[in-house]
Amino acid sequence: MKRLLITGGSGFIGSHTCVVLLKQGYELYVLDSHCNSHPKVIDRVVKITGDEESSTINKVFLIEGDLRDQNLLNKLFSDSIYQGKPIEGVIHFAGLKSVQESTANPLLYWDSNVNGSINLLRSMDQFDCRTIVFSSSATIYGASKKSFLPETSPINPLNPYGQTKLAVEKLLRDVFKSSPNKWRISNLRYFNPIGAHSSGEIGEDPLGIPNNLFPFITQVAAGRREKLTIFGKDWPTLDGTCIRDYIHVMDLAEGHLLALECLLAEEPQLMNLNLGTGLGTSVLELVNTFQSVNNLEMPYEFASRRKGDVPQIIADNSMALSRLHWNPSRNLEDMCRDGWKWQTLNPKGYL
Numbered sequence: 576m577k578r579l580l581i582t583g584g585s586g587f588i589g590s591h592t593c594v595v596l597l598k599q600g601y602e603l604y605v606l607d608s609h610c611n612s613h614p615k616v617i618d619r620v621v622k623i624t625g626d627e628e629s630s631t632i633n634k635v636f637l638i639e640g641d642l643r644d645q646n647l648l649n650k651l652f653s654d655s656i657y658q659g660k661p662i663e664g665v666i667h668f669a670g671l672k673s674v675q676e677s678t679a680n681p682l683l684y685w686d687s688n689v690n691g692s693i694n695l696l697r698s699m700d701q702f703d704c705r706t707i708v709f710s711s712s713a714t715i716y717g718a719s720k721k722s723f724l725p726e727t728s729p730i731n732p733l734n735p736y737g738q739t740k741l742a743v744e745k746l747l748r749d750v751f752k753s754s755p756n757k758w759r760i761s762n763l764r765y766f767n768p769i770g771a772h773s774s775g776e777i778g779e780d781p782l783g784i785p786n787n788l789f790p791f792i793t794q795v796a797a798g799r800r801e802k803l804t805i806f807g808k809d810w811p812t813l814d815g816t817c818i819r820d821y822i823h824v825m826d827l828a829e830g831h832l833l834a835l836e837c838l839l840a841e842e843p844q845l846m847n848l849n850l851g852t853g854l855g856t857s858v859l860e861l862v863n864t865f866q867s868v869n870n871l872e873m874p875y876e877f878a879s880r881r882k883g884d885v886p887q888i889i890a891d892n893s894m895a896l897s898r899l900h901w902n903p904s905r906n907l908e909d910m911c912r913d914g915w916k917w918q919t920l921n922p923k924g925y926l
């Protein structure tokens with residue numbers, strides 16, 4: 576079976592994608608610095624994917640290291656060739672993702688996200704591996720009057736994190752243009768991934784106080800945080816709270832498998848695809864669904880709007896649905912149930 580390199584494979588989205596890829600029979604090299612994850616994640620991935628007859632333990636190799644280490648990257652590609660099993664494709668999750676931290680420390684973000692990606696592409700080119708799926712983000716889109724954002728929406732990231740995502744997309748476009756008959760590239764622009772694997776073995780495990788809504792909700796519900804603060808109740812939406820396109824992390828993971836297989840099967844190309852459900856949910860709707868599905872109540876209060884927020888972001892996902900034959904089928908209830916199961920089974924994350 577084909578061998579893939581998964582950068583950032585110990586992280587939230589990467590680990591769920593490893594489950595999907597292993598189930599499909601791929602052999603994985605996972606490269607992760609564990610600056611925002613725990614090495615134990617991969618043991619859990621093996622636990623979920625292995626059964627008594629076919630253990631996946633020998634199909635996933637965890638390498639602790641940083642993308643900015645060019646020698647390490649070169650060694651991974653060259654060792655694979657030497658073993659007669661070259662790396663045939665890369666899914667590139669590794670990167671830093673906090674908007675706040677990127678504003679405080681842009682140098683760190685540009686170095687890790689952009690220089691790390693340059694190193695990766697340099698090694699890929701050198702060792703003739705030219706298929707890559709990149710974790711981009713809907714955060715690169717600027718303000719738009721459209722209710723649903725297509726891939727052609729105006730691009731205008733508002734913070735250094737978003738700028739680094741756009742920079743890597745631009746880099747990939749230039750690399751593609753330099754040899755359009757060689758490179759296979761997919762920029763996947765995620766909307767708001769939440770939830771967890773239905774086993775409760777893997778999930779989102781943010782360091783410190785979560786910035787994003789869903790992990791904050793699960794931690795308040797678990798009693799780890801006192802209450803949820805909802806940023807703004809005067810937005811121009813039906814209930815006055817912001818609307819986002821929440822997507823189950825397992826649907827997102829399946830999108831990666833399909834994008835990779837599409838690239839491997841088709842002619843060299845570069846494609847930009849939105850991965851969202853195309854459905855909008857307000858903050859209050861998410862909180863209410865979480866409470867009712869999990870039969871609990873959680874304290875919340877309203878505060879003023881958060882700087883940089885916009886009232887509504889929903890994907891026009893028609894391109895991903897048709898190009899990949901992708902079917903994001905898990906609903907908001909599934910996201911809330913699975914995310915809560917992960918939280919209750921792992922009250923302190925992977926610790």
Ligand code: NAD
Nearest residue numbers: 583586587588608609610611612641642669670672710712
């Ligand atoms: P995550 O932090 O859980 O996973 C990223 C992983 O990359 C972590 O395990 C981290 O240790 C590793 N890493 C970071 N920098 C590295 C480096 N220089 N070298 C090696 N490993 C490194 O984040 P996630 O939520 O799984 O996101 C994965 C990717 O998707 C990121 O690139 C992120 O920017 C992007 N993305 C995430 C979201 C989201 O809401 N989670 C939305 C849009 C895009």
Ligand code: UD1
Nearest residue numbers: 674712714786787788789791804805806817858881883884
């Ligand atoms: C945020 C980032 C975006 C990044 C994405 C995924 C900002 C402005 N945007 O998107 O760049 O790609 O995370 O990492 O930071 N909310 C609350 N209370 C909270 C937390 C959030 O009310 O404690 C609200 C927010 O105001 C927003 C919604 O919940 O309306 C979703 O927030 P969040 O989960 O942070 O995602 P985004 O803002 O969409």
